[in-house]
Amino acid sequence: MLEELLRGSLEDAARRRSAVPTRVAERHALDRAPAMDAEAALRRSDRINIIGEVKRASPSRGDLANISDPSALAAAYAGAGAAAISVLTEERRFKGSLDDLRAVRDAVEVPVLRKEFIGEEYQLLEARAAGADIALLIVACLDQPLLERLHAFTRELGMTALVEAHTRDEALRAVDAGATVVGINARDLHTFELHPERFGDLAAELPSDAVRVAESAVKTPADVRRYVDAGAHAVLIGEALVTGADPAATLESFLNA
Numbered sequence: 001m002l003e004e005l006l007r008g009s010l011e012d013a014a015r016r017r018s019a020v021p022t023r024v025a026e027r028h029a030l031d032r033a034p035a036m037d038a039e040a041a042l043r044r045s046d047r048i049n050i051i052g053e054v055k056r057a058s059p060s061r062g063d064l065a066n067i068s069d070p071s072a073l074a075a076a077y078a079g080a081g082a083a084a085i086s087v088l089t090e091e092r093r094f095k096g097s098l099d100d101l102r103a104v105r106d107a108v109e110v111p112v113l114r115k116e117f118i119g120e121e122y123q124l125l126e127a128r129a130a131g132a133d134i135a136l137l138i139v140a141c142l143d144q145p146l147l148e149r150l151h152a153f154t155r156e157l158g159m160t161a162l163v164e165a166h167t168r169d170e171a172l173r174a175v176d177a178g179a180t181v182v183g184i185n186a187r188d189l190h191t192f193e194l195h196p197e198r199f200g201d202l203a204a205e206l207p208s209d210a211v212r213v214a215e216s217a218v219k220t221p222a223d224v225r226r227y228v229d230a231g232a233h234a235v236l237i238g239e240a241l242v243t244g245a246d247p248a249a250t251l252e253s254f255l256n257a
């Protein structure tokens with residue numbers, strides 16, 4: 001599944017590159033205001049740092065929510081106190097787009113994450129050109145030299161890399177690649193099973209100064225509390241927010257966990 005998602009994302013990026021060549025994307029990236037300091041936003045210790053996700057659909061759950069105005073949803077998250085916004089830009093299975101990212105960027109003043117299956121520099125240029133402050137790098141998608149290269153390029157563009165791991169080996173590879181913000185995703189990307197207990201196990205393997213982000217599997221405030229008690233600086237939440245009747249109220253309830 002992961003290979004299929006990455007292949008599709010790279011094909012879609014190649015299609016966009018034929019319309020917007022690399023040198024043009026570079027210029028668009030340079031024209032953007034500098035990226036926000038996302039690491040500082042996710043490290044804040046005076047609140048629970050929630051990353052609210054704009055998520056229409058997913059391979060594991062199919063259609064989740066008809067989000068006709070991603071900027072309104074993101075503004076509602078930010079108004080409720082989200083530390084950052086995650087925008088799924090993968091088109092085929094998550095029904096997202098770079099247009100969603102651009103719209104969200106214009107609507108909020110908190111850091112914005114491009115959540116995508118990234119395997120080459122061009123996708124990072126696109127992320128910055130669309131106004132992203134954070135780019136997702138999934139360790140399982142990348143061999144170590146490529147992970148290191150993409151991590152360095154993310155930093156060169158002034159963005160923060162959220163480097164996502166699912167296993168102990170991947171968490172160590174993330175740190176070796178220079179990651180200072182590491183996500184532990186509870187969702188097994190092959191079986192889609194959720195293993196929230198993995199967060200505590202893997203977070204303990206990370207250097208004490210790493211920003212630890214717990215990803216996936218939050219349904220209730222108690223789930224958020226468990227992640228925070230296990231050492232999460234930030235918690236990334238999608239499905240529970242977009243499927244609730246009032247996403248902002250749900251996010252507030254998570255902030256009060």
Ligand SMILES: O=C(O)c1ccccc1NCC(=O)[C@H](O)[C@H](O)COP(=O)(O)O
Nearest residue numbers: 058059060061215216217218237238239
């Ligand atoms: O959500 C999926 O089905 C999925 C499948 C394969 C790769 C990635 C997938 N999700 C991306 C994410 O990491 C989540 O959207 C994010 O962590 C939020 O998770 P949740 O709160 O459980 O929606």
